Amino acid sequence: MSERPVTSRPSDNPSDTPVALDARLPATGTGRDAELPQAEVDTRQASLWSDAWRQLRRSKLFLLACAMLAVLTVMSAFPQLFTSQGPIDNCDLSNSRQPPGTNGAWFGYDIFGCDYYANVVYGARVSMIIGLAVVGGAMIIGVLLGALAGYYGGWFDNLVARLTDIIYGLPLILGAILLLQFLAQARGERGLFEVSLTLVLLSWMTFMRLFRSSVISIKDTDYVAAARAMGATDSRIILKHIVPNALAPVLVYGTIAVGGIIAAEATLSFLGIGLQLPAISWGLQINSAQNYIRSSPHLLFFPSIFLSVTVLSFILLGDALRDALDPKLR
Amino acid sequence: MTSSVLHPADPVTGGAALLEVDDLYVEFRTDYGVVQAVNGISYTLAAGETLAILGESGCGKSVSAQTIMGILDTPPGFVTGGEIRYKGRDLLQMTAKEQRDIRGEEISIVFQDALSSLNPVFTVGAQIGEMFRRHRGTSRKDAKKNAIELMERVRIPSAKERVNDYPHQFSGGMRQRVMIAMAIALDPNILIADEPTTALDVTVQAQIMDLLAELQKETGMGLILITHDLGVVGEIADRIAVMYAGRIVETGVTDTVFSAPAMPYTQGLMASIARVDQKGQRLNPIEGAPPDLARLPEGCSFHPRCPRATDLCRAERPELREIVPGRQSACHYAEEVLGV
Amino acid sequence: MARYIARRLLLAIPVLIGASFLIFAMVFALPGDPIRALSGDRPLAPAVQQQLRDQYNLDDPLAVQYGKYVAGLVQGDFGTDFRGRPVSEIIQERLPVTMKLAFVALLFETVFGLTAGILAGIRRKSFFDSLVLLSTTLIVSIPVFVLGFLAQYFLGLRLGLFPIAGLNDGFRSYLLPGFVLAALSLAYVARLTRTSLVENLRNDYVRTAKAKGLTPMSIVGKHTLRNSLIPVVTFLGVDLGVLLSGAIVTEGIFNIPGLGRAVFDAVRSQEGAVVVGIVTLFVFVYIFFNLLVDILYAALDPRIRYE
Numbered sequence: 001m002s003e004r005p006v007t008s009r010p011s012d013n014p015s016d017t018p019v020a021l022d023a024r025l026p027a028t029g030t031g032r033d034a035e036l037p038q039a040e041v042d043t044r045q046a047s048l049w050s051d052a053w054r055q056l057r058r059s060k061l062f063l064l065a066c067a068m069l070a071v072l073t074v075m076s077a078f079p080q081l082f083t084s085q086g087p088i089d090n091c092d093l094s095n096s097r098q099p100p101g102t103n104g105a106w107f108g109y110d111i112f113g114c115d116y117y118a119n120v121v122y123g124a125r126v127s128m129i130i131g132l133a134v135v136g137g138a139m140i141i142g143v144l145l146g147a148l149a150g151y152y153g154g155w156f157d158n159l160v161a162r163l164t165d166i167i168y169g170l171p172l173i174l175g176a177i178l179l180l181q182f183l184a185q186a187r188g189e190r191g192l193f194e195v196s197l198t199l200v201l202l203s204w205m206t207f208m209r210l211f212r213s214s215v216i217s218i219k220d221t222d223y224v225a226a227a228r229a230m231g232a233t234d235s236r237i238i239l240k241h242i243v244p245n246a247l248a249p250v251l252v253y254g255t256i257a258v259g260g261i262i263a264a265e266a267t268l269s270f271l272g273i274g275l276q277l278p279a280i281s282w283g284l285q286i287n288s289a290q291n292y293i294r295s296s297p298h299l300l301f302f303p304s305i306f307l308s309v310t311v312l313s314f315i316l317l318g319d320a321l322r323d324a325l326d327p328k329l330r
Numbered sequence: 331m332t333s334s335v336l337h338p339a340d341p342v343t344g345g346a347a348l349l350e351v352d353d354l355y356v357e358f359r360t361d362y363g364v365v366q367a368v369n370g371i372s373y374t375l376a377a378g379e380t381l382a383i384l385g386e387s388g389c390g391k392s393v394s395a396q397t398i399m400g401i402l403d404t405p406p407g408f409v410t411g412g413e414i415r416y417k418g419r420d421l422l423q424m425t426a427k428e429q430r431d432i433r434g435e436e437i438s439i440v441f442q443d444a445l446s447s448l449n450p451v452f453t454v455g456a457q458i459g460e461m462f463r464r465h466r467g468t469s470r471k472d473a474k475k476n477a478i479e480l481m482e483r484v485r486i487p488s489a490k491e492r493v494n495d496y497p498h499q500f501s502g503g504m505r506q507r508v509m510i511a512m513a514i515a516l517d518p519n520i521l522i523a524d525e526p527t528t529a530l531d532v533t534v535q536a537q538i539m540d541l542l543a544e545l546q547k548e549t550g551m552g553l554i555l556i557t558h559d560l561g562v563v564g565e566i567a568d569r570i571a572v573m574y575a576g577r578i579v580e581t582g583v584t585d586t587v588f589s590a591p592a593m594p595y596t597q598g599l600m601a602s603i604a605r606v607d608q609k610g611q612r613l614n615p616i617e618g619a620p621p622d623l624a625r626l627p628e629g630c631s632f633h634p635r636c637p638r639a640t641d642l643c644r645a646e647r648p649e650l651r652e653i654v655p656g657r658q659s660a661c662h663y664a665e666e667v668l669g670v
Numbered sequence: 671m672a673r674y675i676a677r678r679l680l681l682a683i684p685v686l687i688g689a690s691f692l693i694f695a696m697v698f699a700l701p702g703d704p705i706r707a708l709s710g711d712r713p714l715a716p717a718v719q720q721q722l723r724d725q726y727n728l729d730d731p732l733a734v735q736y737g738k739y740v741a742g743l744v745q746g747d748f749g750t751d752f753r754g755r756p757v758s759e760i761i762q763e764r765l766p767v768t769m770k771l772a773f774v775a776l777l778f779e780t781v782f783g784l785t786a787g788i789l790a791g792i793r794r795k796s797f798f799d800s801l802v803l804l805s806t807t808l809i810v811s812i813p814v815f816v817l818g819f820l821a822q823y824f825l826g827l828r829l830g831l832f833p834i835a836g837l838n839d840g841f842r843s844y845l846l847p848g849f850v851l852a853a854l855s856l857a858y859v860a861r862l863t864r865t866s867l868v869e870n871l872r873n874d875y876v877r878t879a880k881a882k883g884l885t886p887m888s889i890v891g892k893h894t895l896r897n898s899l900i901p902v903v904t905f906l907g908v909d910l911g912v913l914l915s916g917a918i919v920t921e922g923i924f925n926i927p928g929l930g931r932a933v934f935d936a937v938r939s940q941e942g943a944v945v946v947g948i949v950t951l952f953v954f955v956y957i958f959f960n961l962l963v964d965i966l967y968a969a970l971d972p973r974i975r976y977e
Binding site for chain 1: 681684685686688689692693696697807808810811814815816819820822823827832858904911912914915916918919922923932934937938942945949953956958968
């Protein structure tokens with residue numbers, strides 16, 4: 001194939017070069033003679049995943065990222081645990097844009113006089129939902145197409161490759177601007193579904209390429225040939241042998257991509273082409289804040305901090321995962 | 331083949347000792363512990379002599395070669411003892427610049443995998459010519475001319491045209507010739523060949539070994555051949571040093587070591603060679619597996635696999651000592667093994 | 671090599687066609703009234719609506735529409751705004767500004783990014799290396815627009831170091847927005863260079879170079895650098911897409927009158943045609959630039975030329 005290797009196309013999501021992992025065989029203890037007279041024989045089961053887990057448990061950054069993400073997940077699922085107010089409860093215009101500390105409001109008040117802390121906390125939900133839904137969707141599509149394209153090759157593979165080339169021709173934000181502009185018109189509104197759909201349609205390609213290249217390198221390995229020789233059906237081979245080994249780079253990229261998608265949604269909402277008021281999104285909050293930077297900087301800071309910390313957590317998580325799963329870095 | 335029956339510790343007998351490795355210790359410090367890769371080895375090489383260092387994978391032979399060349403990865407590798415004397419001077423004590431000047435010019439090395447050992451983005455001619463440009467200050471044009479000459483010398487056909495080709499455009503055997511050309515470019519005094527034929531098929535192997543032998547005869551350089559392939563050794567080596575678990579366990583003239591080993595490990599090796607007249611019979615591998623270099627057994631490293639092991643072997647590590655003139659062995663019972 | 675270039679050119683054409691088709695489909699082929707889509711919530715007089723229908727050939731079958739659309743593109747017709755001003759005019763007027771901004775950003779990211787990456791890669795696990803890794807992770811986590819505002823607030827308003835908006839200070843006006851635009855890419859370039867360098871330094875041919883007695887500078891500078899730059903170069907191709915998208919946000923925040931700002935304003939005022947026109951141009955530039963990068967990639971890595 002004349003297409004460039006996957007490692008040279010990081011795509012516009014925040015991630016380092018996608019990992020081009022070699023398939024790693026699960027090794028079992030000693031493969032040598034059984035009658036070793038030595039006393040201790042090391043039978044540590046060393047599979048890719050258990051080794052990775054062991055390394056992850058020791059990594060401070062991983063634990064930090066997990067802690068932050070746990071807090072954020074709870075915040076999105078149960079914002080009531082963090083704030084007793086709803087985002088639009090007790091809004092009093094006389095409190096408009098008051099700084100933090102006024103009336104005991106931790107984050108002050110927004111333009112409409114609503115409690116800003118509540119608004120920022122509730123903003124987590126939208127970001128997490130979109131981030132996870134989009135990456136989940138893109139991963140499913142990418143893995144499916146990648147598996148079929150990689151395993152069967154032929155005209156299907158070519159077709160998918162051309163399709164990805166074309167969509168790659170549209171950088172994420174640019175494509176999203178176009179698609180959202182007109183998707184909104186077609187569907188009459190621009191809500192979570194439209195934004196998520198747009199982002200899914202524009203970001204599945206890297207997942208497909210990563211998975212496809214893993215599938216291609218694994219399907220030629222000896223143990224797959226052995227499985228085939230023993231009469232395993234195609235679907236069994238794909239599901240049992242190829243998928244577990246090929247998933248690693250996809251998962252790493254996916255984790256980092258969640259951060260990227262969250263940032264993308266915020267950018268689109270900021271530009272005014274993503275979610276619309278009265279939806280609660282950090283991007284929208286920052287959009288509203290931009291005219292008041294001088295007078296009420298707190299309007300800008302709080303959602304910015306939350307947004308950045310969220311994206312950072314996913315990136316750290318993804319980095320830690322990659323370091324743990326990449327055999328070359330050991 | 332110039333055969334000099336050398337007593338390794340005595341530089342006066344035979345030809346002058348060009349290279350003396352003296353009680354070298356190299357360890358690797360990893361997250362999983364300290365691995366003793368080279369555990370006190372000594373050997374010498376005389377001008378014009380071919381020394382084969384024989385041993386299984388992981389016994390430390392490549393590490394010792396890399397240490398001589400000064401290209402050991404530090405960290406995680408560390409030299410913790412011993413000297414490597416080249417023409418009397420300890421290489422390990424030299425300044426970085428002095429070492430760099432010697433590398434390639436007086437001591438050079440050929441690696442096993444030529445495809446990964448050659449830079450893929452430079453032409454073969456450029457990489458060979460680089461030797462001249464670096465060490466002799468030769469102009470680019472002259473360096474290229476020299477490169478063509480060298481390629482012809484190592485029998486690469488159509489050298490003039492191929493000098494502008496890239497490594498991936500050559501076959502495995504041709505690539506190895508390119509590596510050899512690079513290594514002999516400046517007429518080094520010592521050439522180390524680290525498993526030069528392991529990655530090649532048998533017919534090509536023979537050609538490469540013939541080439542090495544021929545070059546050695548022409549130039550009179552010392553050749554250290556590192557390999558695990560007994561067949562290759564028999565053809566070309568004057569002397570053998572057998573390595574096991576980071577130590578040298580036997581040395582001697584090739585033919586005699588082959589026919590009358592003085593150490594059970596060497597005996598096991600010789601017995602394990604598959605021979606045509608053994609057809610239909612079972613093979614005779616050495617029982618057990620090589621030890622984990624991070625956890626060497628007490629006493630003789632070979633005792634877990636040795637049919638002659640006694641309590642002495644399990645307790646005390648045998649030193650490399652001379653059994654008969656010109657033969658050394660690291661075995662408590664070397665004399666019995668040899669039958670003297 | 672010539673064959674490789676020809677093949678890449680041939681491959682770029684379907685991508686161009688495909689992309690233009692995708693854009694066309696998004697605007698005109700989705701269910702709903704394209705006129706409404708283009709004009710948003712703005713009410714249009716029937717005469718204006720009819721004019722738009724003629725202009726975009728909306729009464730023709732879809733295939734003919736697409737044909738005329740492409741024909742228009744090729745002739746430089748990127749549509750018009752609602753006051754009848756051709757988008758191509760807007761482009762001509764504002765393109766130089768955006769190009770200058772992109773150039774400043776590119777300069778920042780290559781100079782600082784490469785330097786940081788190389789230094790970090792050579793001294794792996796040193797303090798500098800950790801510093802680079804940490805700061806790049808942070809930068810990558812902060813979305814461009816947040817970074818822009820933060821820079822505007824701290825470096826511009828509070829510290830008064832740089833002009834915060836507009837083009838009134840000549841070249842200096844480009845510095846802050848250029849840096850913000852470059853920040854994300856800078857982080858990537860630094861990390862990519864570092865990783866690439868570290869990987870390449872572990873390659874066998876580096877061992878060979880050492881064995882040849884080459885000086886450390888020669889080994890890093892000559893042997894590994896070229897190999898390490900290959901992924902960075904290919905990244906720069908993708909990066910243009912990021913720069914173009916980022917320009918929209920950056921020019922918006924810093925009030926730089928370039929093409930990005932034009933898109934920014936057009937989105938707000940729901941000038942659909944302008945949005946589509948300029949973004950289409952961006953997409954074409956992006957595809958073309960990637961073609962150049964492909965060719966450059968082959969120039970750097972001889973193994974690719976013979977595929």
